[in-house]
Amino acid sequence: MASPNLEHLSDDARAGPVSRFLKATEIDSRLLGMIGALVLIWIGFHLYGGIVNGFAAFITPRNLWNLSVQTSSIGIMATGMVLVIVTRHIDLSVGSILGFAAMMMAVTQVNILPEFLGLGHPAIWIIAIAVGLLVGMLVGAFHGWLIAYLGIPAFIVTLGGLLVWRGATFLTTRGETIAPLDSTFALLGGGPYGAVGSTWSWILGVVACVGIVFMLLSGRKQRKRFQFPLRPVWADTFLGVVGCGAVLGFVMLVNSYPWPRGIVRQYAAANNIEVPDGGLFISHGFAIPVLILILVGLAMTFLTTRTRFGRYVFAIGGNPEAAELAGINTRWVTVKIFALMGFLCGLSAVVASARLNSASGNLGTLDELYVIAAAVIGGTSFAGGIGTIYGAILGAVVMQSLQAGMVLIGFDAAVQQIVVGSVLVVAVWVDTIYRKRAQ
Amino acid sequence: MTQQDTQTPLIDLRDISISFGGIKAVDQASVDLFPGEVVALLGHNGAGKSTLIKILSGAYKRDAGDIYVRGEKATIANPRDAKDYGIETIYQTLALADNVDAAANLFLGRELLTRWGTLDDVGMEAEARKVMGRLNPNFQRFKDPVKQLSGGQRQSVAIARAILFNARILIMDEPTAALGPQETAQVGELIKQLKKDGIGIFLISHDIEDVFDLADRVAVMKNGQMVGSAKTGDVTKDEVLGMIILGKCPPGAIPGPGAIQE
Ligand SMILES: Nc1ncnc2c1ncn2[C@@H]1O[C@H](COP(=O)(O)OP(=O)(O)O)[C@@H](O)[C@H]1O
Ligand SMILES: [Mg+2]
Numbered sequence: 001m002a003s004p005n006l007e008h009l010s011d012d013a014r015a016g017p018v019s020r021f022l023k024a025t026e027i028d029s030r031l032l033g034m035i036g037a038l039v040l041i042w043i044g045f046h047l048y049g050g051i052v053n054g055f056a057a058f059i060t061p062r063n064l065w066n067l068s069v070q071t072s073s074i075g076i077m078a079t080g081m082v083l084v085i086v087t088r089h090i091d092l093s094v095g096s097i098l099g100f101a102a103m104m105m106a107v108t109q110v111n112i113l114p115e116f117l118g119l120g121h122p123a124i125w126i127i128a129i130a131v132g133l134l135v136g137m138l139v140g141a142f143h144g145w146l147i148a149y150l151g152i153p154a155f156i157v158t159l160g161g162l163l164v165w166r167g168a169t170f171l172t173t174r175g176e177t178i179a180p181l182d183s184t185f186a187l188l189g190g191g192p193y194g195a196v197g198s199t200w201s202w203i204l205g206v207v208a209c210v211g212i213v214f215m216l217l218s219g220r221k222q223r224k225r226f227q228f229p230l231r232p233v234w235a236d237t238f239l240g241v242v243g244c245g246a247v248l249g250f251v252m253l254v255n256s257y258p259w260p261r262g263i264v265r266q267y268a269a270a271n272n273i274e275v276p277d278g279g280l281f282i283s284h285g286f287a288i289p290v291l292i293l294i295l296v297g298l299a300m301t302f303l304t305t306r307t308r309f310g311r312y313v314f315a316i317g318g319n320p321e322a323a324e325l326a327g328i329n330t331r332w333v334t335v336k337i338f339a340l341m342g343f344l345c346g347l348s349a350v351v352a353s354a355r356l357n358s359a360s361g362n363l364g365t366l367d368e369l370y371v372i373a374a375a376v377i378g379g380t381s382f383a384g385g386i387g388t389i390y391g392a393i394l395g396a397v398v399m400q401s402l403q404a405g406m407v408l409i410g411f412d413a414a415v416q417q418i419v420v421g422s423v424l425v426v427a428v429w430v431d432t433i434y435r436k437r438a439q
Numbered sequence: 440m441t442q443q444d445t446q447t448p449l450i451d452l453r454d455i456s457i458s459f460g461g462i463k464a465v466d467q468a469s470v471d472l473f474p475g476e477v478v479a480l481l482g483h484n485g486a487g488k489s490t491l492i493k494i495l496s497g498a499y500k501r502d503a504g505d506i507y508v509r510g511e512k513a514t515i516a517n518p519r520d521a522k523d524y525g526i527e528t529i530y531q532t533l534a535l536a537d538n539v540d541a542a543a544n545l546f547l548g549r550e551l552l553t554r555w556g557t558l559d560d561v562g563m564e565a566e567a568r569k570v571m572g573r574l575n576p577n578f579q580r581f582k583d584p585v586k587q588l589s590g591g592q593r594q595s596v597a598i599a600r601a602i603l604f605n606a607r608i609l610i611m612d613e614p615t616a617a618l619g620p621q622e623t624a625q626v627g628e629l630i631k632q633l634k635k636d637g638i639g640i641f642l643i644s645h646d647i648e649d650v651f652d653l654a655d656r657v658a659v660m661k662n663g664q665m666v667g668s669a670k671t672g673d674v675t676k677d678e679v680l681g682m683i684i685l686g687k688c689p690p691g692a693i694p695g696p697g698a699i700q701e
Binding site (some may be wrong): 222314324326 | 498532547549558654
């Protein structure tokens with residue numbers, strides 16, 4: 001134990017305090033940069049609203065809660081886009097797959113199933129979701145097959161897919177919007193009834209904190225067992241405190257946004273509750289789509305860091321030839337990556353259509369831009385082999401913050417498009433510079 | 440050697456040909472390899488050495504010819520097939536995934552799993568430390584992506600990967616090109632050790648001294664063709680250089696299709 005630790009120390013002694021801190025905690029500087037940018041964006045919109053429009057509404061429980069819900073759909077897809085870009089591909093069709101899957105689910109739950117099962121049957125939403133996930137996965141797998149086995153570049157396959165699936169979406173209902181959707185299904189989009197409330201939010205928060213502490217401890221135990229160098233105790237403590245602090249802070253945030261008065265009255269009337277004079281404070285708590293995003297984030301992190309599949313994805317991205325020579329079936333892995341991307345588009349379609357309680361031909365239009373931007377802002381590199389799931393989710397929060405902020409301060413759609421497009425290009429440019437420096 | 444000559448060869452490459460866009464990179468080349476034997480493949484740059492061994496390792500599909508492993512006709516259509524026959528390769532380009540660490544590269548395609556089916560990173564790092572300790576005791580950078588390692592360290596990783604899985608047949612394509620003299624000597628010792636364990640080795644090298652020190656036989660290629668092969672005891676270094684440069688087969692060697700006729 002003594003010698004590796006000594007080596008660790010001598011390495012540290014040469015570096016400055018900041019880099020020593022980053023090295024010990026294994027926090028990468030990009031993550032800090034992203035959080036810094038996010039804080040600046042939030043403060044910027046808040047102040048701009050306060051100074052120019054006379055009301056500062058960005059950093060409020062209501063806005064941030066809504067932001068979390070709006071981020072879910074893009075965030076879910078961004079985690080899949082990481083794998084696609086890591087393997088040096090691109091998927092331009094995600095918005096169209098989302099639209100198509102949403103339309104298939106809407107048709108299933110509104111036009112088909114009620115006829116057989118009766119309106120409001122409890123199995124309807126489950127079958128509809130299964131259909132959406134399956135449709136997304138099959139479309140994605142088909143794209144992957146064209147790319148891997150027929151050798152058509154992903155850029156072309158998915159550019160074609162962008163048009164094909166959007167066209168198919170419009171064709172399905174001849175351009176009509178399907179609404180409303182199954183009432184249970186609609187809960188998955190968030191809203192007062194589509195959130196888990198304050199008690200459950202606290203329970204989930206505490207469970208998450210226990211999980212964080214458990215992971216830090218078991219990581220130490222594992223490394224100790226094999227006598228590998230350990231992170232300093234203070235660094236692990238710091239990570240634990242910051243991690244748990246962030247989780248509990250998030251819980252407090254979502255719990256401080258109450259149901260609107262109208263909903264409270266409706267709810268009280270339905271449950272025979274007396275509403276006191278000052279009104280009733282009922283917290284939203286975590287919205288269901290946000291919980292879905294968090295689950296997806298955890299599952300995808302597990303997949304990328306703890307499984308063979310994830311290892312292969314990164315190895316292929318780092319050196320496709322080496323991966324092939326190592327005996328990895330790179331084509332099959334590519335098919336799986338695009339199938340997974342399609343599956344996540346299907347899941348995202350659940351959230352997006354449930355939130356609007358409808359499916360229209362336009363649902364998901366331009367999402368590919370936000371999703372790709374989220375992944376790139378989150379540190380996924382077009383050079384291949386590099387990217388993280390948490391980065392992409394943070395990137396999605398950044399993109400959605402920009403979008404929501406611009407709506408809040410009253411920029412019109414044209415300006416929003418200009419900003420989003422520019423941010424995407426600048427993000428890739430910054431990444432290019434960053435990678436050059438890092439070498 | 441005389442005793443080994445009577446055994447069936449570990450590897451027998453017969454009349455292997457491959458061309459790239461009309462250029463015959465390997466043309467009717469035959470060479471064999473016995474257990475515990477080191478056969479050096481020699482020839483100028485572009486002679487077709489790497490291409491020939493890449494056919495054996497499953498990286499390229501041959502146009503014609505047969506591969507026999509332990510006397511039986513083998514189907515090698517991809518790198519996985521070759522590994523199933525116990526053929527491990529150190530490629531000239533090293534073929535490392537630059538963005539992951541040494542342990543991940545060592546086990547790439549053959550990861551150790553925990554009983555939950557997840558990657559056993561700690562177990563793999565432990566194995567990596569063991570095998571790297573044998574090759575390059577100073578190596579400590581187990582957490583860094585191999586992109587950040589020096590040329591010699593990267594080469595050590597590639598060598599370690601090849602010997603980690605109990606290869607029966609080892610292909611080493613210029614394994615010491617990026618190594619210093621001390622590490623080169625270590626690889627020489629390693630080759631002698633592996634030889635004792637009965638492993639057959641194809642060694643591609645430009646260092647004629649090393650070749651005469653380590654190899655039992657030499658096989659010389661020129662323009663994709665086999666000039667000839669010889670036991671290192673039956674030819675001199677100058678004669679071997681003559682084979683490489685002029686394609687002239689000395690009396691101690693068995694001529695191949697590429698030898699110039701006099
Ligand atoms: N993938 C390939 N595509 C086209 N030509 C190739 C390829 N690989 C090798 N060659 C050609 O085959 C010939 C033999 O190359 P190589 O086997 O690398 O030689 P050596 O290893 O003996 O230096 C060269 O002319 C080279 O240009
Ligand atoms: Mg070569």
